[in-house]
Amino acid sequence: MGEKTKVDVLIVGAGLAGLAAGLTARQRGASVRVIERAPQAERGGNTRFSNGAMRAVYAGVDDVAELVDDLGDAERARADFGSYTREQYYDDLGRVTQYRTDPVMAELLVEESADTMRWLKSQGVGFLPLYEWQFKRPDGKIIFSGGSAVEIRGAGDGASAALFRAAEKAGIEIVYDTKALSLLTEGGTVTGARVRQAGRDIDMPAKAVVLAAGGFEANPEMRTRYLGPGWELAKVRGSRFNTGDGLRMALDAGAMPAGHWSGCHSASWDLNAADANTLEFGTVWKRDDFIYGIMVNAAGERFVDEGSDTRALIYARMGRAILAQPGQVAWQIYDAKAAPLIHGEYRVRQAAKFSGNTLEELAGKLDGIDRRALLATIAAFNKAVQQDVPLDHGNKDGRGTKGLIVPKSNWATVLDEPPFEAWAVTCGITFTFGGVKIDKGGQVIDVDGAPIAGLYAAGEMVGGLFYFNYPGGSGLMSAAVFGRIAGASAAAAS
Ligand SMILES: Cc1cc2nc3c(=O)[nH]c(=O)nc-3n(C[C@H](O)[C@H](O)[C@H](O)COP(=O)(O)OP(=O)(O)OC[C@H]3O[C@@H](n4cnc5c(N)ncnc54)[C@H](O)[C@@H]3O)c2cc1C
Numbered sequence: 327m328g329e330k331t332k333v334d335v336l337i338v339g340a341g342l343a344g345l346a347a348g349l350t351a352r353q354r355g356a357s358v359r360v361i362e363r364a365p366q367a368e369r370g371g372n373t374r375f376s377n378g379a380m381r382a383v384y385a386g387v388d389d390v391a392e393l394v395d396d397l398g399d400a401e402r403a404r405a406d407f408g409s410y411t412r413e414q415y416y417d418d419l420g421r422v423t424q425y426r427t428d429p430v431m432a433e434l435l436v437e438e439s440a441d442t443m444r445w446l447k448s449q450g451v452g453f454l455p456l457y458e459w460q461f462k463r464p465d466g467k468i469i470f471s472g473g474s475a476v477e478i479r480g481a482g483d484g485a486s487a488a489l490f491r492a493a494e495k496a497g498i499e500i501v502y503d504t505k506a507l508s509l510l511t512e513g514g515t516v517t518g519a520r521v522r523q524a525g526r527d528i529d530m531p532a533k534a535v536v537l538a539a540g541g542f543e544a545n546p547e548m549r550t551r552y553l554g555p556g557w558e559l560a561k562v563r564g565s566r567f568n569t570g571d572g573l574r575m576a577l578d579a580g581a582m583p584a585g586h587w588s589g590c591h592s593a594s595w596d597l598n599a600a601d602a603n604t605l606e607f608g609t610v611w612k613r614d615d616f617i618y619g620i621m622v623n624a625a626g627e628r629f630v631d632e633g634s635d636t637r638a639l640i641y642a643r644m645g646r647a648i649l650a651q652p653g654q655v656a657w658q659i660y661d662a663k664a665a666p667l668i669h670g671e672y673r674v675r676q677a678a679k680f681s682g683n684t685l686e687e688l689a690g691k692l693d694g695i696d697r698r699a700l701l702a703t704i705a706a707f708n709k710a711v712q713q714d715v716p717l718d719h720g721n722k723d724g725r726g727t728k729g730l731i732v733p734k735s736n737w738a739t740v741l742d743e744p745p746f747e748a749w750a751v752t753c754g755i756t757f758t759f760g761g762v763k764i765d766k767g768g769q770v771i772d773v774d775g776a777p778i779a780g781l782y783a784a785g786e787m788v789g790g791l792f793y794f795n796y797p798g799g800s801g802l803m804s805a806a807v808f809g810r811i812a813g814a815s816a817a818a819a820s
Pocket residue numbers: 338339340341342343344361362363364369370371372373374375376377378379380381504505506507538539540541563564565567568569570571572608609756757784785786787798799800801802803805
């Protein structure tokens with residue numbers, strides 16, 4: 327197909343949202359071209375960098391078994407898979423977004439989640455039980471905490487590979503090293519996109535355009551403009567290509583901004599990580615095990631409740647909390663009791679890791695920290711731990727601290743067993759929450775409230791679903807659900 331040939335549906339961005347839109351449109355008979363800014367070797371967007379956790383409604387172990395082909399008796403016995411009801415999904419989404427989530431979008435996300443899992447499977451995406459995020463009882467039994475029961479086989483890389491394979495098989499044209507610059511319009515209708523390819527600008531006509539180009543997390547200028555001062559100093563956890571191009575193009579075409587433009591998903595991230603991540607390192611910089619220890623800043627003080635809720639419901643706001651600390655740095659501190667619980671990625675050679683046989687020795691190795699204050703903080707913390715409440719990593723155990731200004735609400739343990747270990751962390755931004763307004767069919771709404779003919783959006787680019795925080799596993803789900811919706815509508819309109 328010549329690149330100037332008019333296609334039915336032109337998709338900007340080859341992450342999960344773009345590929346879900348492309349596959350759906352193709353399955354409905356449309357001709358589809360996907361343009362991707364990255365070279366082929368770096369294709370896949372944030373989707374490819376992701377951990378692959380998926381949040382979907384499920385009724386019980388049989389639903390998990392349907393997604394995971396080889397769930398044997400031993401696995402069934404080892405874990406209590408629980409369930410995740412629609413009501414729980416709405417509750418979690420409501421609670422973590424401070425009840426600002428758009429009800430129409432929330433309903434689509436929740437109600438379509440189970441079917442979307444089956445559809446992803448039908449496209450070749452494999453799943454595994456997500457043991458990592460669950461409660462672990464001392465007897466070895468794994469108790470699923472609800473929400474994300476499965477992860478994608480091969481994580482983000484596996485998802486990407488499967489979807490590109492499906493797209494190629496379906497006859498979708500994918501054009502790499504091709505960056506969308508602006509939308510083409512005729513009398514208010516979007517008729518294609520102007521793109522830059524090998525230094526040349528080309529007009530690509532289409533009957534409908536789906537924007538799926540991610541947020542602005544990899545654009546320091548936009549981060550500072552929208553998220554606020556200091557955000558230019560965050561490290562990028564995912565793709566370096568999500569620089570807000572799709573959002574700018576949509577706003578230029580009159581789209582209505584929606585959602586939490588000063589909000590984002592950001593996590594605790596190793597201080598040694600590069601400013602923008604690369605596929606070589608992927609998720610090895612992840613430092614999400616703070617529930618097993620404490621986090622302190624350069625003043626030697628704790629600044630956040632490390633156990634306010636399950637990890638999946640709090641990790642996405644830890645980056646912001648760390649960014650607000652002096653020097654945008656913090657240290658996670660653990661004693662030997664935590665060592666078996668901490669994830670493997672903490673042990674990579676490149677990690678900003680320190681250890682000591684005494685707390686004094688450890689404190690002496692943490693550059694820039696107020697050592698005296700740190701030791702006082704740990705002493706006060708140890709004293710405040712409610713040791714009469716049993717520690718139970720199989721539950722939110724309510725074993726908190728008593729009398730501290732910054733409490734730790736669950737899983738509080740005394741730091742007293744050498745060796746002691748610390749990791750220096752900073753803020754890693756994952757994706758931004760602000761986006762454009764869409765209707766139920768994924769069509770972009772303009773600033774006057776009218777749909778823009780020929781323009782659809784999906785994935786990180788749509789605003790209104792997430793505010794302040796997000797329930798882990800719902801980023802990929804949102805990309806898949808709204809990608810499918812946009813693809814179906816774009817095909818119908820073409
Ligand atoms: C480290 C990390 C871990 C994560 N883990 C999870 C998880 O376990 N579970 C979960 O639910 N979510 C997770 N997420 C979030 C999840 O990855 C995203 O929400 C989701 O992948 C977004 O999909 P998308 O298709 O909207 O964007 P992307 O996958 O980022 O795709 C956008 C694409 O658009 C392309 N593009 C940008 N500008 C242009 C342009 N001008 N022209 C052409 N193409 C362009 C980009 O190159 C990119 O390929 C994680 C994210 C990161 C970074």
